[in-house]
Amino acid sequence: xxxxxxxxxxxxxxxxxxxNPPSIKGFKPYGIxxxxxxxxxxxxxxxxxxxLRLIDYDCLNHHQxxxxxxxxxxxxxxxYAAALQKIAVxxxxxxxxxxxxxxxxxxxxxxxxxxxxxxxxxxxxxxxxKECPLCGSEDISDFDLPVEESExxxxxxxxxxxxCEFEQTHQSGKPCKEEVCPKCGHFMKRKGSPGRRxxxxxxx
Amino acid sequence: xKVAIASQGNRLESNIDSSFGRxxxxxxxxxxxxxxxxxxxxxxxxxxxxxxxxxxLVLSRNVSxxxxxEFGIKIKPLLDSMHIQMVVIKDSIKTIGQIIEMLDNxxxxxxxx
Numbered sequence: 234x235x236x237x238x239x240x241x242x243x244x245x246x247x248x249x250x251x252x253n254p255p256s257i258k259g260f261k262p263y264g265i266x267x268x269x270x271x272x273x274x275x276x277x278x279x280x281x282x283x284x285l286r287l288i289d290y291d292c293l294n295h296h297q298x299x300x301x302x303x304x305x306x307x308x309x310x311x312x313y314a315a316a317l318q319k320i321a322v323x324x325x326x327x328x329x330x331x332x333x334x335x336x337x338x339x340x341x342x343x344x345x346x347x348x349x350x351x352x353x354x355x356x357x358x359x360x361x362x363k364e365c366p367l368c369g370s371e372d373i374s375d376f377d378l379p380v381e382e383s384e385x386x387x388x389x390x391x392x393x394x395x396x397c398e399f400e401q402t403h404q405s406g407k408p409c410k411e412e413v414c415p416k417c418g419h420f421m422k423r424k425g426s427p428g429r430r431x432x433x434x435x436x437x
Numbered sequence: 438x439k440v441a442i443a444s445q446g447n448r449l450e451s452n453i454d455s456s457f458g459r460x461x462x463x464x465x466x467x468x469x470x471x472x473x474x475x476x477x478x479x480x481x482x483x484x485x486x487x488x489x490x491x492x493x494l495v496l497s498r499n500v501s502x503x504x505x506x507e508f509g510i511k512i513k514p515l516l517d518s519m520h521i522q523m524v525v526i527k528d529s530i531k532t533i534g535q536i537i538e539m540l541d542n543x544x545x546x547x548x549x550x
Binding site: 251252253254349350351352353354355356357364365366367368369 | 502504513514516517518520521522523524525526527528536539540542543546547
C-alpha cells in the first residue's frame with residue numbers, strides 16, 4: 234500500500250485559459266497600520282484573477298465561466314474560492330496583493346497554413362476562417378500550443394544590486410529591498426526602478 | 438486593409454525581422470492601393486517595453502494585421518485584446534517583396550472568385 238502510494242504521481246493540472254492579463258501587477262494597502270503586518274504579500278494567481286473577473290465583473294455563472302477558462306466546473310469553483318480566500322486574507326491582514334504566476338495560457342486561436350507554413354491568430358471569432366491571411370490558401374489547420382509552452386510563469390523581473398550590478402531573478406512576494414546581494418552584501422533593488430536613495434545614503 | 442511588416446531593413450529585398458518589438462523598420466502596406474510606408478523603429482534599443490511602444494506606433498497607422506517572425510509574450514495578449522491579427526513566419530529568409538507579392542496574389546485571387 235505504502236509502496237503503491239510512492240509510485241503514484243499527482244494528476245496533471247489542466248492549463249487555464251485567460252483572456253487578458255490584468256493591467257496592473259498588484260495592490261498595496263494604505264493607512265496608518267498598512268505597513269505593520271505587511272510581512273509578505275498575498276500572491277493572487279492569474280487564473281484566480283480571471284475567475285474573479287468572470288464571476289463578479291462579467292457576472293457569469295460558474296458553469297459559463299468554467300467553459301471560458303477551459304476547466305471543469307468543480308475546478309473553477311475551487312479556483313474562485315481560492316481567489317476570494319486570498320483577497321480576504323489581504324484585506325483583513327493588511328497585506329499587499331501581487332498578481333502573478335499560475336498555470337495559464339492566453340486565449341488566442343492560432344492556426345497554421347500548410348501551404349506557406351505561417352502561423353496566424355484569428356481575432357474575430359464570430360467570423361469563420363476560410364483562408365490563410367497571407368497567401369490565401371485554404372489548406373489550414375488548427376495549431377495547438379503544446380502543454381509545456383503553455384506553462385507560462387510570467388515573472389521577468391530582475392533584482393539588481395546598485396553597488397556591483399549583480400542580477401538575480403526576482404522572487405514573487407519578497408521585496409527586493411530586503412534582499413541582500415550575495416557578492417557585496419548591499420541591499421538589492423528592482424531592475425529598472427529608480428531605487429531608494431535615502432536608504433543608500435544611510436548605509437554609506 | 439493595412440498590414441504592418443517587421444523588417445530588418447528599409448528595402449524590398451530586406452528580410453523579415455525575427456522579432457516585432459525590436460525590429461529595425463516597420464513597413465506599412467496598404468493592400469487597397471499598394472501604398473507603402475517605411476517607418477524606422479526608434480524604440481528598438483529601449484531597455485523594456487519596446488514591444489508596447491512598437492504596438493502604439495503601428496496602431497497609429499490603423500493597421501489590422503501584423504506580420505513578423507515572432508511576437509513577444511507581452512505583445513500577444515495586447516494585440517489579442519485589440520483584435521489585431523498576428524501572422525508569424527518562422528523562416529526569416531522571406532523578403533518584404535515576397536510577402537507583399539503574396540498579399541497581392543491573395544487579393545487578385547479573391548477578386549476573381
